[in-house]
Amino acid sequence: MHSTEERRPRLLERTFDRLLLRNTRVAAVEQVSERFRLIALEGDALQGAAWAPGHKLQVKVAGPFTARTFTPIVFDAERGRTRILGYAHGAGPGSDWLRRVRAGDACQVFGPHRSLALGDLAGPVVLHGDETSFGLAAAVAVAMAGGAAPRCVFEVESEAEARLALKALGVEPALVVERRDELRRVQAIGELWSQCSGDGTLFVLTGRAQSIQQARQALKGHGVPSSRILAKAYWAPGKTGMD
Numbered sequence: 001m002h003s004t005e006e007r008r009p010r011l012l013e014r015t016f017d018r019l020l021l022r023n024t025r026v027a028a029v030e031q032v033s034e035r036f037r038l039i040a041l042e043g044d045a046l047q048g049a050a051w052a053p054g055h056k057l058q059v060k061v062a063g064p065f066t067a068r069t070f071t072p073i074v075f076d077a078e079r080g081r082t083r084i085l086g087y088a089h090g091a092g093p094g095s096d097w098l099r100r101v102r103a104g105d106a107c108q109v110f111g112p113h114r115s116l117a118l119g120d121l122a123g124p125v126v127l128h129g130d131e132t133s134f135g136l137a138a139a140v141a142v143a144m145a146g147g148a149a150p151r152c153v154f155e156v157e158s159e160a161e162a163r164l165a166l167k168a169l170g171v172e173p174a175l176v177v178e179r180r181d182e183l184r185r186v187q188a189i190g191e192l193w194s195q196c197s198g199d200g201t202l203f204v205l206t207g208r209a210q211s212i213q214q215a216r217q218a219l220k221g222h223g224v225p226s227s228r229i230l231a232k233a234y235w236a237p238g239k240t241g242m243d
């Protein structure tokens with residue numbers, strides 16, 4: 001027998017889940033490298049959802065109320081299918097879920113919801129980010145197919161692993177630097193402006209909060225107006241479950 005105090009949070013969770021979460025099924029899991037997983041989700045509940053590149057999808061990775069945020073690479077609202085690339089960086093409920101998730105598992109999601117307002121992506125795009133930004137880069141590349149591809153600069157833990165994941169997504173990066181090479185990492189940020197192809201270039205900064213700050217300052221130092229910079233922190237040391 002459960003006490004009223006124990007039942008109340010469960011009831012609250014169930015009501016929250018029923019009202020706000022979409023029920024999906026894990027259609028496929030591809031382990032692209034040691035830490036990267038390409039995950040396909042499907043379900044009638046995804047049909048008709050509004051989505052654009054840059055939107056986020058929150059996945060319930062543990063109960064209760066424990067969700068982690070991912071970026072759909074593609075979203076087929078007609079068939080109710082989407083794909084995300086997850087990076088199991090280390091310790092955390094999101095990383096744990098990525099390591100244990102299997103095809104056939106049930107998966108509840110919240111969203112998709114707007115996160116980065118990328119607009120029509122008609123002009124040139126320069127993207128700076130890390131492992132957590134690969135899905136976004138792939139979504140942007142698909143949206144820009146037929147035009148100039150986005151110029152992508154990534155700072156990562158392991159270049160070899162990152163290149164495997166980027167290859168699986170069909171993203172050709174302009175530059176990949178390892179975080180441990182601090183000199184090269186900061187240099188890449190300092191030279192980010194030179195990836196642009198004209199005044200209309202949109203700079204999209206995602207990933208680690210501190211790197212975004214550095215990149216924004218460097219771009220401003222080179223005269224890039226704030227209106228041409230879009231930024232969204234995907235994680236920050238010491239902070240959990242950013243959305």
Ligand SMILES: Cc1cc2nc3c(=O)[nH]c(=O)nc-3n(C[C@H](O)[C@H](O)[C@H](O)COP(=O)(O)OP(=O)(O)OC[C@H]3O[C@@H](n4cnc5c(N)ncnc54)[C@H](O)[C@@H]3O)c2cc1C
Nearest residue numbers: 069070071087089092093094095234235236237238240241
């Ligand atoms: C809008 C948005 C879109 C995102 N899209 C994606 C995506 O498509 N794919 C993806 O893999 N991630 C994506 N992320 C990032 C992901 O949600 C975070 O990395 C999340 O914190 C991981 O959850 P966790 O439970 O493993 O770690 P948490 O419990 O959240 O954090 C535990 C510790 O790990 C640190 N940490 C978190 N992420 C990283 C990291 N990447 N590298 C090193 N340390 C880290 C935290 O700072 C904290 O100290 C996105 C985030 C946002 C806000």
